[in-house]
Structure formats: structure tokens, C-alpha cells
Amino acid sequence: MKANYWIPGCAIASLSAIELVLRLLGFGNPALLQADADAGYIFAPNQLVYRFGNRIEYNQFSQRSEKIDAAKPEGTLRILTLGDSVLNGNNTTDQKETIPELFEAHLLGIKKQVEVLNASAGSWGIGNQLGYIRKFGTFESDAVILQIGTHDLLQPTSSSAGVGNDPLMPNRKPLLAIQEVFERHVSPKLSSIFVFDSPAAGVPVSEEVRFRENMQRFEQIVALVRAENIPLFVLYTCDRSDLLPVPNQPKFKSEFVDRLKALKIPVIDIHVAWSKLPKTTVESYFRDGVHPTAPAYESIADLVFQQLCTEKKLAACSLTNTNSEK
Numbered sequence: 001m002k003a004n005y006w007i008p009g010c011a012i013a014s015l016s017a018i019e020l021v022l023r024l025l026g027f028g029n030p031a032l033l034q035a036d037a038d039a040g041y042i043f044a045p046n047q048l049v050y051r052f053g054n055r056i057e058y059n060q061f062s063q064r065s066e067k068i069d070a071a072k073p074e075g076t077l078r079i080l081t082l083g084d085s086v087l088n089g090n091n092t093t094d095q096k097e098t099i100p101e102l103f104e105a106h107l108l109g110i111k112k113q114v115e116v117l118n119a120s121a122g123s124w125g126i127g128n129q130l131g132y133i134r135k136f137g138t139f140e141s142d143a144v145i146l147q148i149g150t151h152d153l154l155q156p157t158s159s160s161a162g163v164g165n166d167p168l169m170p171n172r173k174p175l176l177a178i179q180e181v182f183e184r185h186v187s188p189k190l191s192s193i194f195v196f197d198s199p200a201a202g203v204p205v206s207e208e209v210r211f212r213e214n215m216q217r218f219e220q221i222v223a224l225v226r227a228e229n230i231p232l233f234v235l236y237t238c239d240r241s242d243l244l245p246v247p248n249q250p251k252f253k254s255e256f257v258d259r260l261k262a263l264k265i266p267v268i269d270i271h272v273a274w275s276k277l278p279k280t281t282v283e284s285y286f287r288d289g290v291h292p293t294a295p296a297y298e299s300i301a302d303l304v305f306q307q308l309c310t311e312k313k314l315a316a317c318s319l320t321n322t323n324s325e326k
Contacts, residue, residue: 285299
């Protein structure tokens, strides 16, 4: 009889210990998303979570930034950045180590009041960036920076279909941390082994068509930003395959750069900058095919500061214009 009680007791104790460890790591408390008619989906506003030791905070405008005033405070340099998971940083990056936060830290060396706003979400395309600006505007920013990667040139506008249905896009807290681990990590692997993919529905869209559609969305963003007389910049980020094993020209990049030149939009080209680095350095800059490592985030933030402020592409943050404020 004692053995009959001992076995379930050990099982419950083991599961409780596993649950506690997973909770300490941050499982069971993911950052939540919500469907949005304009941007497809955004992070739920006003949330602060800790995952794997990383601080993740979203303000009232679903930006991975601290709370702000809708009206820009007097004397503040405010820059709005928009992008996908590269800009956002995901769960693997602490708030202070994201590109916008690192860039803001540089700016605080030459300005007393600075806000670099991080409007981003995983798998956002150019169309999602357009939807965000249409919904929230530009927050009286002194500049807008669009982070657009190689994959974004062909990325369709992401919809809200996965919110609440895809375990990577939760809209509510799981009951258990063990449940989240199973749904996010175990179940997808089992599905890939035992379930065959079904044919995709609908007519496939060619890359050329998708690129043209994204350029139309991009030009709509340009029109909205320039209607407010705000300087616009593009931060072009690259995929690992664009640089390794040897640097190569990403498909459609030339056409995109030509479009930027025609529109007179400055580009901070990470692909060009990293193409000049040693192979071992470039290898250390990617944790997968797309996402940068912590040293890579620092490199990107350094390059943004150098071109916008040191090289005076953005007058509002150039060194000569701000030294007098110190």
C-alpha cells in the first residue's frame, strides 16, 4: 500500500519541481500579442515580463520601450524605429541590449533627453510597419528609421491568423509553464515527424509580384512620414546567407537600393559594412540564419550612431549641433 502512495507522490513532486524551475526561467509568462486591424498584430500594451533573465517591456503603444507621452516633451530628441524580430530582439535579448536601446545609450552621450522608440514584432513585414504608422502616427518624432532586412523585401504582410492559435503567438498566459514548453517546443517537433504538410491553398505569388507590392507599401510609408516633414532612414539588415560562406548580393537588393536613391532616402547598410569584416567576426554575429547575436546588435547600433550623428546625416543628433547643450 505504501508503494502505491509513494509512486504518485514522487510523480507530483517531480512535476512540481520541473514547473518551479521552468517558472524561474520565465516559462509560463510570455509576452502577449493581440490582433490589430491595421498592423495585423501588435504586442499587448502595458506589460512587463522576464524571460530567461531578460527584461521585456511594452508601453501603452505596444512598443518595446518604456512608457512615453504621446506628445513629445520639449527638448527631447525622439526617434521612431520600426522593424521585425531583428529590431525587437525577441525573448533572447534583454531590453537594454536591443538595437534601439543601444542607439539611445549612444545618443545620451550627446543629448540630455532622448527617446528611441521600438515599434516591432516578429515576422512583421513592410505592410505591418505601414499599418502601425497608420494606426499610431509618428509620435512627433525627429526621425523615423525603418529596419528592413533581405527577407523583408519578399515578406508578405503578416496577418493576425496565428494570434491565439500559434503557440509562438500567445494572447493569454498558459496555465502551466510545462504546458508552454510542450506547446512551443515539443508539439511542433512531434508534428514535423508524424504529420505531412498539406498543399498550400491559393495561387502562389511570384517573387517579382511580392517585391513590387512591398515597394508600393514602402512608398506609402514614405509619403506618410514626409507629409509631416520628418527625415526618413532605412536600416538595411542582412541574412547570414548574404555574407557566408562569402559575401554576395541579395536578390532584389539592387532594385531596392535604386528605389532608395530615387526617393533620396539614406540607407545604413549593414550588409555592406559587414561584408568588409573577417569571416570569423561575421560568423559570431548570427545565432541563426537571420537573428543577430549581442555583439552584432552593438555593431549595428554603432553604425547607426556613426552615420546619423557622427557623419551628420541627421542634423538633430549631429555632434556639432548638440555639444552646446551639454
